[in-house]
Amino acid sequence: MRFLKYTVLTLIVLFALAGAAVVGLYYYVKDDLPSVETLRDVRLQIPMQVYSADGRLISQFGEQRRIPLTLDEIPQPMIDAILATEDSRFYEHRGVDPIGVMRAFRVLVVTGEIREGASTITMQLARNFFLSRERVWMRKVKEAFIAVHIEQKLSKDEILELYLNKLALGHRAYGVGAAAQVYYGRELHELTLAEIATIAGLPQGPSILNPISNPQASVQRRRIVLRRMLDEGYISRAEYDAAFNAPVTARYHGAEIEVNAPFLAEMVRQETVDRFGLEAAYTAGLRVYTTVKSEHQLAAEFALQENLHAYDERHGYRGPQQQLWGFDPERFFRAEEDTRRPLPDEATLETMLRHGGARWTDQEIIQYVNRQPRFGRLQHAVVVGVHEQSVDIILRGGMQHTLEWDRLDWARQYIDNERQGRAPQRAADILNEGDHILVRPFDDGWKLAQVPGPSSAIVALHPQTGAIQSIVGGYSFSLSQFNRATQAKRQVGSTIKPFIYAAAFEHDFTLASLVNDAPITQWNPGSGVAWRPRNSPDVYDGPIRLREALARSKNVVSVRLIRDVGVDRTADYLARFGFAPHEIPRNESLSLGSASFTPLELARAFAVFANGGHLVDPYFIDRIEDQDGNIIYQANPRYACARCAESEYRETHAIDPETPLQQEFHQAPQVISEQTAFLITEALQSAIWGGGSWAHQTGWNGTGWRAQSLRNRNIAGKTGTTNDVRDTWFAGYSQGTVSAVWVGFDNLEFALGRTSLNANLGRQRQPIVGSEAGGTTALPGWILYMERVIGDVDTSPYELPSGMMSVRIDQPTGKLTNRSDHTSMFEYFVRGTEPKEFADSDGRRPQLFEDDDGLFR
Template sequence: MRFHCTLLSITTLTSSVLAGGLVGLAISFRDLPSVRKIRNFVPAETTYIYDIKGRLLASIHGKFNREVVPLNKVSPHLKRAVLATEDSYFYDHKGINPVGVARALVVNLEAGQVEEGGSTITMQLVKNLFLSQERTFTRKIAEAVLAIRLEQVLKKNEILDMYLNQVYWGDNNYGVQMAARYYFNKSAANLNLAESAMMAGLLPAPESFSPFINMELAKQKQKEVLFRMLELNWISQQDYNQALKQKIQLNKNRSLEGSASPYITNTVAQELAKKFGRDALLKGGMRVQTTVDAKFQLMAEKTVKRWHKRLTYQGLRNNQIALVAIDPRTHFIKALVGGIDAKTSEFNRATQARRQPGSSFKPFVYYTAFASGKFTPNTIVQDTPVKYRDGNRWYYPRNYDNSFMGAIPIRTALSLSRNIPAVKLGKAVGLNKVIKTSRTLGITSPMQPVTSLPLGAIGVTPVEMASAYATLANYGWQSPSTLIMRVTDSNGNVLIDNTPKPRLVLNPWASASVINVMQSVINNGTGKSAAIGRPAAGKTGTTSSERDVWFVGTVPQLATAIWVGRDDNRRLGYGATGGGTVAPIWRDFMRNALKNVPVENFKRPSKFPRPRPQQK
């Protein structure tokens, strides 16, 4: 009886003075944040990465896993359920509910501490946005003051909108949209009454009342919410009964963390963080469309794992494989595999490992020669012994088999991967010009004009090699190679648009000539094991120490670079070569990749004007 009398007295007093009293008290809280800033408030949102067909690859976020949705995209059932349990007089008060505050004052005075908050939705919102989570009388007064101020700045629906997108629903899920997906695998707009009541019941203690942890307790809280809605005449008795009987279908695959293709999503995330900052990546709610097809990427990953096992069985222990496939027409990366298993090693060998390309670098030398106008695929070069001064020593280039073939055409020299003609040709056209060609093709690694440069005495990444071959396959037309097609913010504003804008960076005749000669590599040269039953051009690469073996090749629609080696940079295995070890992997991947792609011929060099010899 004493409690009810006290409550009646406090309620009467509160009703008469709170409106004016708290406004006056606000003068004492001049150091409180300005709620007007809330109009510029942008909540942290999760960034989503999709494949080229819109399939979700990964979600990236910091502390707040959130996707903001407007109030009209939230189920009416959920809105009513939340209001019923959290603030049933929301549309009647001015930020605080005198009856609720009076009830909380009585409980707290008798307890000697803050036991009950009496908070409205507006008060909860300002607490989450502006104040600490401590439970003190001073904090509660500040909360009430800010709530009154906020109601003067925002409309009721704007406050409810912000609250529903701000509130915590358990297991690192913030906002109704993320919670609806997490618990029921639905959007917030499609929640039914039973689901809405269960979600609203989570709010006081989301982890404790989670249906994944204790369905019986979650059903009990659901019943309490439904009964409150019935009391308020917001639902009928029939609605109440049907909702209690309705079977709840929980989300069986509720984890939104991780990625099915970590090499793709990690690379994209690094690029976005570099461009926009890590804070924007974790909180900016970006929508990222990549250039890869998830099924195509999965096929590439399975190819790498399958061949890793085969090579291990063949005695090439501790081997790693990297694969990059690029469409020459757009320079869109269609597949990128940085190793045999991203879960055991996040190091991306496709983009981060600079390894010697060996003879797969030679096409850049021959292109430079053709572009000079002084050489053609039929020009005779000498495969004969030669020596060059290298500091205080002499450098004697040699062929892989230590033999010499004498006078041979350039086509034969490249198709059989003869080293001495490549070195002689590089010296003849100028090693600085070879470096310039490499830079144009996108090779960014440090390069010096040393005599062994034509044999690939530099470090390159597989993505650089695939991109370079893609430019040659497109007859000198180039766009920046990219994994990202388009990026927007959560409101649809375009942040990145990588629609291809190709530029002609190489001589078309020289490019077509190199491609033409590299077809001989596969037809009757060191790359016979890469034959795929359609026109293709490529080049093997094997370093003298057998630490790095490559095959890089292309058809008009797809250029693919594959590297095999060891992370510790030791010898892969005696007899490991680009032609014997890697070309079969390339063939296997390309056959799968091109199953439904029409056969297309390369353009012949005669279709383009031949460059005139350059004047000294």
């Protein structure tokens, strides 16, 4: 009895001491313990997502990929797998599991090492939110106390839901929802038992147990999870056996991008960071909806890339990327300075030297192709067989394909931008076995390709609001992040002329005014050099009506107009279109396009003509929502017609005219008259459709005649080419869209050059020959874009503004006429500016002559 009494007393003392120790430890660390109240309003780090106007994902920004799920949205097998592996008594303990602690203590006594941490799910949650992973006793003490507090504040289901969404599971995946997307590219409820078990095994070592970095270790861990689920009765023996031997199916899946618009995504990222700060932009789960329609963006991307490939194919093939076998090492290293071809990486060079001239194995070819970077629509391939007029290739993943002759025959030798070699006659004239080449999608197969030499940009916006409809800043964002649509200021060439003419129209000129299209020579006594602006082509027609002069882009006429209006007055007038005044040259070269603007600035300026004279502000973010779907930012654009916009909004949303609206409709400023905008549009429609009578040999084409293929007489546009053909442009519009296309080399030293006819292709497959220009280089890209979007934008005719009239004029003289034959036409005038005199009965055009100003009024 005495022994029993002492034993009981000892136990009581020990328990008291233990309790006192726990109380002492609690007060010792109490001040360092965080408040678990924050868990009730916890905001998990969720990346920013960028969407198109029609709700398709464009991009995702953030260090952590997370897809928050409620407990009801998480499939039961995933919950069972986590509980079985991490904390089978989760619903029984109060944050700290005494049985688990005793088990860990026994292991420590037996082995002398800390092999089990006795951490419950609640303790892991405490560590993940508030503590580090440092393996020290004091951290475990704090972890236990915080876990007890958490159990007092939150329900078991709330704790488990937070835990499953907080877990770090490797490859920047946080939470089981994100892990399902990263490793399997599917939603969590779509996973198999084996895949669920794989994810459930990751919390103990996400970097070393994940199925991408270490498939073997992942399989072993998966089997442990499955065994625990079997032991706990969550799965049957048959389910266990099927999942036990399942193959590893995981591979890395990036964000499920539905629309490729990296240049737009970067614009959104910068704007959002500027507005909300870096941390909120990357972690607050913002959803940014842009103004861009997905189909328009895809059309712009396709048009830009296809147009650049067309240019490159006209100018010849620069050769394969590398010759992997069948090469002379000494010759190879002597040619190392050849910058046209990139040097091979170390692994490739090692394989090349090991094989010498011998063919690589298929496995080596596949490994080589698989590690090549991707960009644009181009795919890497290796030539493994050359026939008379076809070649066999191996692409990424081991896919084999044959390039037939019609996919190769364009590839005559590139000499320089001005010259091309002879058309090839057989495949061996182009490629050899062992060549590392690039191919691009073409019809139902592939076509030989190369990275285009020049660059390009396309931007389209809605002329009534300024909402950007599509924007592409270059061939591939992975090749260059420089956004040429918004950052590249390039000389605009003849696309400046509509603004010069608009200034003239507001200074007493009309579409029927005659200006002398004759050579100009201006002697500069200071420099001792004569300035001789010339037409392109170098053809002069004498007195010419301004409608035809603008449509045919007559340079000397533009010079005469700026002289009459005045350089300073013209420059001030151009500033109305949103161009920065300090970027507008104040000399006569302005009339020929010496000013440099970005494609977006040019599109905004042309929108003034398209919308009746109003200057709208381009914008690309429609609204931003927080992670709960609340709108925290809404664009508030200025409308070209605020009254029209409000009326359309009321009609669309069935809102009574007397009901006040929360949304405001602001009027964009009127910077030119509606009548002037209409006259410019008329002339620019002629730039596409021309005029005169072809039957009577008086017909003429405008510089944008290729756009006739769109078969729409309500579109207008203007080409632009700099004197040295370093920049080419086309800006076109209708009532529902305005877009600008630029093509040129990033390096200002390079000109776009000229091309000769490729005998293999003939005039049907390659109609563009001669010098590159706005109408041959930029316009085809604009046409490719419009072909895909024209059915989705307003192309209705422009209504005649008030204060205007049309009268029949004599085409050669621009004067009134009573004739109704091919020599006459109806022309538009602002009322009061129409001609008052009738043409002579013979209707002859005044003779060509050179004079001081060349103006006929």
